[in-house]
C-alpha cells in the first residue's frame with residue numbers, strides 16, 4: 001500500500017513565498033523547452049475533441065504555445081501535418097494503439113511526413129500495447145518526439161521511458177469529465193499531485209501532468225512536484241473558439257465539454273469512462289492564455305526567481321483540504 005502520509009492533492013498544498021528578486025512580474029520568464037522547441041507556457045490544452053481543433057492548433061502554434069491535436073478524426077491527420085508544415089509550424093498529433101495506427105505510422109514514414117511530436121493517447125498506458133507502439137514509432141519515425149501515456153506509477157514511467165518514450169503523461173482519472181475512478185475504483189483522482197511527485201522521482205525524462213488542474217495556481221504546484229508541462233482540459237473548455245455547440249440557458253451562454261471515453265465521443269455505450277458537462281462560456285482563448293501567463297509570472301516572483309525553475313525548489317506546506325475556505329476566484 002502507498003504510504004498515506006504522502007498522499008495529497010492540489011487543494012491540500014500551499015507553496016511558501018521566498019524573497020522577491022524582480023521589480024516587476026513582467027520580468028519573470030514562463031517559457032519551457034520540450035523536444036528541442038521553446039514554448040511560451042508549460043501548458044498544453046488537452047487533446048480532446050471539445051478542446052482543440054485545427055484552427056486552435058494553428059493559433060497556438062503561430063503564437064508560440066505547445067499543442068497536441070486529438071486523434072478522433074484520424075483521416076484528417078495527414079492533411080493536418082502537411083498544412084502545419086506548409087506554414088512552417090510544428091506538427092503535433094495523437095495516435096492510438098489499434099492495428100490501423102501501425103499502418104498510419106508507416107504511411108507517414110513512407111511519405112516522409114514527420115510530425116515533430118506524436119502522443120500515444122490511451123487510458124491505461126502501462127501496457128504492452130503502448131510499449132509496442134513506442135517502439136514502432138521509434139523504428140519508423142525516429143525524429144519524432146514521443147509522448148506516451150497515461151500512467152500513474154513510477155514503474156510505468158520507467159517502462160515507457162525504457163521502451164523509448166521521450167516524455168510520459170501522468171494522470172489516470174483526475175479529469176473533470178472523468179468517471180474512471182467511479183466506474184473502476186482505480187486511478188490518481190484525489191491524489192494526482194502526490195502521484196505526479198511519485199512518478200517524477202523515477203523519471204529521467206520530462207513528465208506531463210494531465211488532469212485535475214482547477215486553478216492557475218495548480219500549474220505552479222505541478223511544476224513544483226516535477227512536471228515539465230501540464231495538460232489541461234476543463235479550464236480551456238467553453239471558450240469562444242472552443243469546438244462544440246453553444247447553448248443558451250436561463251440567459252447564460254454554455255458550451256459542452258465531453259470526455260474522450262464518453263458515450264458522446266464513442267457513439268456507443270461501451271467501456272464508457274467519461275461524461276459530458278456544460279461549462280460557462282468563457283470569452284477568448286487568447287485572454288485565458290494571457291491571464292495564465294501573468295499568474296505564472298506572479299508564481300515565479302513568489303518563488304523568489306525570474307524563471308520557471310525557481311518554482312521547482314520552493315518549500316511547501318500541507319494544509320489538508322483547507323486552503324479555499326469557501327473562496328472562489330470568480
Ligand SMILES: NC(=O)C1=CN([C@@H]2O[C@H](COP(=O)(O)OP(=O)(O)OC[C@H]3O[C@@H](n4cnc5c(N)ncnc54)[C@H](OP(=O)(O)O)[C@@H]3O)[C@@H](O)[C@H]2O)C=CC1
Pocket residue numbers: 096097098121122123124129150171172173174175178180211259260261271273
Ligand atoms: N487519462 C485518463 O484518466 C483517461 C483517459 N481516457 C481517454 O479516453 C480515450 C479513449 O481511451 P482508450 O479506451 O484507451 O482508447 P481506445 O478506445 O482507442 O482503446 C485503445 C485500445 O486499448 C484497449 N484498452 C483500453 N483500455 C484498456 C484497458 N483498461 N485494459 C486493456 N485494454 C484496454 C482497447 O480495447 P478494448 O476497448 O476492447 O478494451 C483498445 O484496443 C483516450 O483519449 C484516453 O486518453 C479514458 C479513460 C481514462
Ligand SMILES: Nc1nc2c(ncn2[C@@H]2O[C@H](COP(=O)(O)O)[C@@H](O)[C@H]2O)c(=O)[nH]1
Pocket residue numbers: 046047048150171172173174175176177178179180181210211212213231232233234235258259260261262273274275
Ligand atoms: N477518465 C477519463 N479521463 C478523460 C476522459 N477524457 C479526457 N480525459 C482526461 O482528462 C484530462 C483533462 O482533465 P481536466 O481535469 O483538465 O478537465 C484529459 O487530458 C485526459 O487525460 C474520459 O472520457 N475519461
